[in-house]
Amino acid sequence: MIKTTFTNEQVVELAKLLKVIAEPKRLLLLEEIIRGVQCNCDLGESLGMAPNLISHHLGILRTAGLVTITRDPEDSRWVYYAINAQVMEDLRRTLDQFFSTQRAQPRRISCGPQSEDKVDKDLIPK
Amino acid sequence: MIKTTFTNEQVVELAKLLKVIAEPKRLLLLEEIIRGVQCNCDLGESLGMAPNLISHHLGILRTAGLVTITRDPEDSRWVYYAINAQVMEDLRRTLDQFFSTQRAQPRRISCGPQSEDKVDKDLIPK
DNA sequence: ATTATAGTTCAACAGCTATTGAATTATATT
DNA sequence: AATATAATTCAATAGCTGTTGAACTATAAT
Numbered sequence: 001m002i003k004t005t006f007t008n009e010q011v012v013e014l015a016k017l018l019k020v021i022a023e024p025k026r027l028l029l030l031e032e033i034i035r036g037v038q039c040n041c042d043l044g045e046s047l048g049m050a051p052n053l054i055s056h057h058l059g060i061l062r063t064a065g066l067v068t069i070t071r072d073p074e075d076s077r078w079v080y081y082a083i084n085a086q087v088m089e090d091l092r093r094t095l096d097q098f099f100s101t102q103r104a105q106p107r108r109i110s111c112g113p114q115s116e117d118k119v120d121k122d123l124i125p126k
Numbered sequence: 127m128i129k130t131t132f133t134n135e136q137v138v139e140l141a142k143l144l145k146v147i148a149e150p151k152r153l154l155l156l157e158e159i160i161r162g163v164q165c166n167c168d169l170g171e172s173l174g175m176a177p178n179l180i181s182h183h184l185g186i187l188r189t190a191g192l193v194t195i196t197r198d199p200e201d202s203r204w205v206y207y208a209i210n211a212q213v214m215e216d217l218r219r220t221l222d223q224f225f226s227t228q229r230a231q232p233r234r235i236s237c238g239p240q241s242e243d244k245v246d247k248d249l250i251p252k
Numbered sequence: 253a254t255t256a257t258a259g260t261t262c263a264a265c266a267g268c269t270a271t272t273g274a275a276t277t278a279t280a281t282t
Numbered sequence: 283a284a285t286a287t288a289a290t291t292c293a294a295t296a297g298c299t300g301t302t303g304a305a306c307t308a309t310a311a312t
Binding site for chain 4 (some may be wrong): 167177
């Protein structure tokens, strides 16, 4: 069953989530985490980012629910980030539906010279 | 064949394209165009946006290659926008790969108490 | 106890961009 | 020729946010 339309609220909601991942550094962080690089210091090192900036971006990813945080049981100073598979999967499916070319409808003629509105208007006498 | 990694350049490129669609008004415009509402005036009317703002956002969508523009053959003052199916499909597949949970790797231990670096360091005498 | 380390929070700033209103272009109508 | 219409371009503004450096918190090591 293919979803054919999105409500305005759903579109706005999707845009919000897209804004979270539409930032190059954040998307790079996600890619690294997906690859298995999940401790804060390695993320900062491999991307050349200051630790506070890492915190900032990971916080946004975390608020969006895309990643989860775990503290090391031996030494709780260390934190490890991991992707939230469920949220990722939901996002994947939503995007899959939104950008499905099957959804595309032909132009609805309601404007321009061919529109009936135009013709009707012309029939109204002045 | 599932793509397992993205290069930094690919990630940055993807982020740029995501930025284009991560704007609520633009995503709403895309949704409307997909539904078949494709003339400028209708788009503005159904979304409550001024014509110049419509132009602005559609210009960005057009620069990104997501939509194409056609002028009315009878009255070239009217323009109609349509989605670029090829670009949409490419984007859909890229996102499908990026957010595929199958890509996710377990944590690579290179930091923290369990890391070998740590242990090796401890073996070095002072 | 003191120092070191990992990470977060805070404050300030700069750059970008969505929005608005006015001016402009180009085509069609009268 | 003059006016109207559809759309774009331009200039100015305001709000948001990524970035930076400093201060702070919490835990571990000495």
